[in-house]
Amino acid sequence: xxxxxxxxxxxxxxxxxxxxxxxxxxxxxxxxxxxxxxxxxxxxxxxxxxxxxxxxxxxxxxxxxxxxxxxxxxxxxxxxxxxxxxxxxxxxxxxxxxxxxxxxxxxxxxxxxxxxxxxxxxxxxxxxxxxxxxxxxxxxxxxxxxxxxxxxxxxxxxxxxxxxxxxxxxxxxxxxxxxxxxxxxxxxxxxxxxxxxxxxxxxxxxxxxxxxxxxxxxxxxxxxxxxxxxxxxxxxxxxxxxxxxxxxxxxx
Amino acid sequence: xxxxxxxxxxxxxxxxxxxxxxxxxxxxxxxxxxxxxxxxxxxxxxxxxxxxxxxxxxxxxxxxxxxxxxxxxxxxxxxxxxxxxxxxxxxxxxxxxxxxxxxxxxxxxxxxxxxxxxxxxxxxxxxxxxxxxxxxxxxxxxxxxxxxxxxxxxxxxxxxxxxxxxxxxxxxxxxxxxxxxxxxxxxxxxxxxxxxxxxxxxxxxxxxxxxxxxxxxxxxxxxxxxxxxxxxxxxxxxxxxxxxxxxxxxxx
Numbered sequence: 001x002x003x004x005x006x007x008x009x010x011x012x013x014x015x016x017x018x019x020x021x022x023x024x025x026x027x028x029x030x031x032x033x034x035x036x037x038x039x040x041x042x043x044x045x046x047x048x049x050x051x052x053x054x055x056x057x058x059x060x061x062x063x064x065x066x067x068x069x070x071x072x073x074x075x076x077x078x079x080x081x082x083x084x085x086x087x088x089x090x091x092x093x094x095x096x097x098x099x100x101x102x103x104x105x106x107x108x109x110x111x112x113x114x115x116x117x118x119x120x121x122x123x124x125x126x127x128x129x130x131x132x133x134x135x136x137x138x139x140x141x142x143x144x145x146x147x148x149x150x151x152x153x154x155x156x157x158x159x160x161x162x163x164x165x166x167x168x169x170x171x172x173x174x175x176x177x178x179x180x181x182x183x184x185x186x187x188x189x190x191x192x193x194x195x196x197x198x199x200x201x202x203x204x205x206x207x208x209x210x211x212x213x214x215x216x217x218x219x220x221x222x223x224x225x226x227x228x229x230x231x232x233x234x235x236x237x238x239x240x241x242x243x244x245x246x247x248x249x250x251x252x
Numbered sequence: 253x254x255x256x257x258x259x260x261x262x263x264x265x266x267x268x269x270x271x272x273x274x275x276x277x278x279x280x281x282x283x284x285x286x287x288x289x290x291x292x293x294x295x296x297x298x299x300x301x302x303x304x305x306x307x308x309x310x311x312x313x314x315x316x317x318x319x320x321x322x323x324x325x326x327x328x329x330x331x332x333x334x335x336x337x338x339x340x341x342x343x344x345x346x347x348x349x350x351x352x353x354x355x356x357x358x359x360x361x362x363x364x365x366x367x368x369x370x371x372x373x374x375x376x377x378x379x380x381x382x383x384x385x386x387x388x389x390x391x392x393x394x395x396x397x398x399x400x401x402x403x404x405x406x407x408x409x410x411x412x413x414x415x416x417x418x419x420x421x422x423x424x425x426x427x428x429x430x431x432x433x434x435x436x437x438x439x440x441x442x443x444x445x446x447x448x449x450x451x452x453x454x455x456x457x458x459x460x461x462x463x464x465x466x467x468x469x470x471x472x473x474x475x476x477x478x479x480x481x482x483x484x485x486x487x488x489x490x491x492x493x494x495x496x497x498x499x500x501x502x503x504x
Contacts, residue, residue, distance in 0.1 A: 158436040162429040168465035175459040177414040184410040207427040213420035240492040241421040
């Protein structure tokens with residue numbers, strides 16, 4: 001049985017607790033919270049505290065805090081024989097400034113509190129300071145997902161940047177398409193199948209191998225036609241991505 | 253029974269023929285081809301011709317040709333009492349210069365010849381010159397999909413532009429993420445679940461409502477960190493999309 005204490009009461013803490021709860025080999029002993037305790041923890045009668053000095057004896061302490069407070073908060077932790085991990089993509093392991101063994105337990109997914117989510121396919125990126133902590137972190141990760149990876153702090157920073165492209169930028173592209181539809185009385189749902197198909201295809205191969213369209217063909221007539229239909233802001237995005245595709249495929 | 257003649261022997265012709273073949277109310281009478289006949293038509297023993305004057309008597313003639321030849325090719329068609337449609341997103345109905353009744357039968361999807369695809373969820377965008385052709389086009393569309401839409405030539409040009417964002421630009425974003433992974437010895441599969449989740453979420457709502465990340469928060473520290481990790485070309489894309497998100501959410 002792996003005993004866990006969660007520090008934080010936001011989306012990540014709640015979703016991790018739910019995932020651990022399904023596994024009989026992991027017990028969430030306690031939740032530390034700062035100002036507000038999530039309903040989930042109240043409903044499940046999980047012990048909670050607002051005092052660092054009242055933290056219970058556990059195997060792993062998981063900081064589920066926003067990136068900018070991890071370092072400062074970690075200074076308060078004085079558990080020299082214990083393993084303390086954070087769950088952030090963009091914070092280095094050594095930004096933990098606690099007196100403890102350090103590690104990282106980073107689930108690569110967009111996590112919302114309310115949405116029912118399954119961790120089964122969520123990649124968990126692990127890092128550890130001491131080799132002996134590898135086994136317990138692996139066990140903990142395997143208790144909720146089959147996709148466990150080992151990334152050092154530098155790789156994790158890179159994947160976090162790549163995730164901004166995948167998540168935030170793709171979403172903005174979708175919104176621009178949504179705007180175009182709205183301005184022209186076209187239901188956005190018309191594009192839903194294409195959204196899914198594009199993503200599924202890119203998952204099966206290297207995306208550039210299945211690229212099509214006017215930018216790849218360097219079809220200036222169509223590119224010009226499209227630019228004429230767009231507003232200035234949309235044109236900026238269109239141009240920079242068209243150039244990116246054009247340059248990539250010009251050398252082929 | 254709707255009798256159809258396909259003009260063209262590329263991906264669209266093959267996939268349409270396969271879809272029609274599953275439906276007993278539609279018969280592909282004949283295929284016109286220019287230089288090369290697709291294997292599928294040979295295997296199915298569908299009658300074929302290379303001569304316009306040998307076209308058989310059908311209800312609908314579907315031009316499955318690339319955008320830039322539709323107009324020129326259509327001039328050769330002299331079937332004044334017949335319905336002739338093209339399958340292109342970017343070509344206006346009136347760019348058909350045939351002596352015939354005109355229409356459009358545009359499936360909004362990326363279509364490859366070999367891949368097994370189902371038309372069931374593919375949106376079919378229809379347009380017609382004469383109101384009396386509405387019924388037959390609807391029947392034909394409903395024989396292969398449940399998603400039938402009516403778009404005029406102006407709307408179709410717009411949705412075609414939006415589709416470039418959804419398909420080509422999203423794919424380029426995915427490739428940039430793929431490059432980042434490759435340069436840092438990270439398996440791209442780590443990002444697959446996030447790709448799917450992002451798309452599924454955006455389908456359930458208006459994408460901007462679920463936007464997250466440093467651009468939305470205008471978190472300059474993280475944005476700077478990310479830019480430092482990227483090469484010049486990647487930075488250009490990062491900056492333009494970050495600005496697009498920032499401007500969109502600044503007014504909220």
